[in-house]
Amino acid sequence: xxxxxxxxxxxxxxxxxxxxxxxxxxxxxxxxxxxxxxxxxxxxxxxxxxxxxxxxxxxxxxxxxxxxxxxxxxxxxxxxxxxxxxxxxxxxxxxxxxxxxxxxxxxxxxxxxxxxxxxxxxxxxxxxxxxxxxxx
DNA sequence: CGGTTGACTCGCG
DNA sequence: TCGCGAGCCAACC
Numbered sequence: 464x465x466x467x468x469x470x471x472x473x474x475x476x477x478x479x480x481x482x483x484x485x486x487x488x489x490x491x492x493x494x495x496x497x498x499x500x501x502x503x504x505x506x507x508x509x510x511x512x513x514x515x516x517x518x519x520x521x522x523x524x525x526x527x528x529x530x531x532x533x534x535x536x537x538x539x540x541x542x543x544x545x546x547x548x549x550x551x552x553x554x555x556x557x558x559x560x561x562x563x564x565x566x567x568x569x570x571x572x573x574x575x576x577x578x579x580x581x582x583x584x585x586x587x588x589x590x591x592x593x594x595x596x597x598x599x
Numbered sequence: 600c601g602g603t604t605g606a607c608t609c610g611c612g
Numbered sequence: 613t614c615g616c617g618a619g620c621c622a623a624c625c
Contacts (some may be wrong), residue, residue: 475622476621476622476623477622477623480622483612490602494607495606496606497609499607499621503622504621504622506607506608506619506620506621507603507607507620507621507622508608508620508621509604509605509606509607509608509609509620509621509622510607510620510621510622510623511606511607511621511622512605512607513604513605513606513607513623513624514606514622514623515606515623515624516605516606517606517623517624519606520600520605530605530606531606531607531608532607532608534605536606537606537607538606548606560600
């Protein structure tokens with residue numbers, strides 16, 4: 464039974480991004496660049512931010528779990544809403560420092576093999592993903 | 600169809 | 613270590 468197919472290359476980049484974000488477990492975070500790679504397009508981090516900014520709320524996604532490469536919370540999450548972003552993450556059980564950063568070594572999401580397989584991620588992207596985000 | 604935008608990233612000084 | 617500029621890419625208008 465092939466139901467539960469997570470995504471396929473035929474889906475739009477946008478749909479794959481939304482799906483991947485929905486897979487980030489509570490208590491973990493992912494970076495924009497990481498989501499872009501998982502969606503099959505290296506270097507599309509900014510596009511991921513754009514997509515979440517536009518569709519995050521309407522799709523009821525845990526978009527608070529997506530932060531930048533340095534572990535910092537999004538500046539434009541909402542005008543002065545970096546505090547609400549901090550609270551949303553803490554509600555997930557993620558520690559947020561006073562300078563609004565998260566310890567990626569501790570909280571970065573490492574997708575399971577099963578998920579990677581179902582995303583049908585090309586080998587080269589898998590390699591890049593492991594090289595950039597595998598933190599002992 | 601083409602220019603603009605931005606919840607990003609990287610590299611350089 | 614930090615700020616700034618340039619590069620990137622899909623969505624938008």
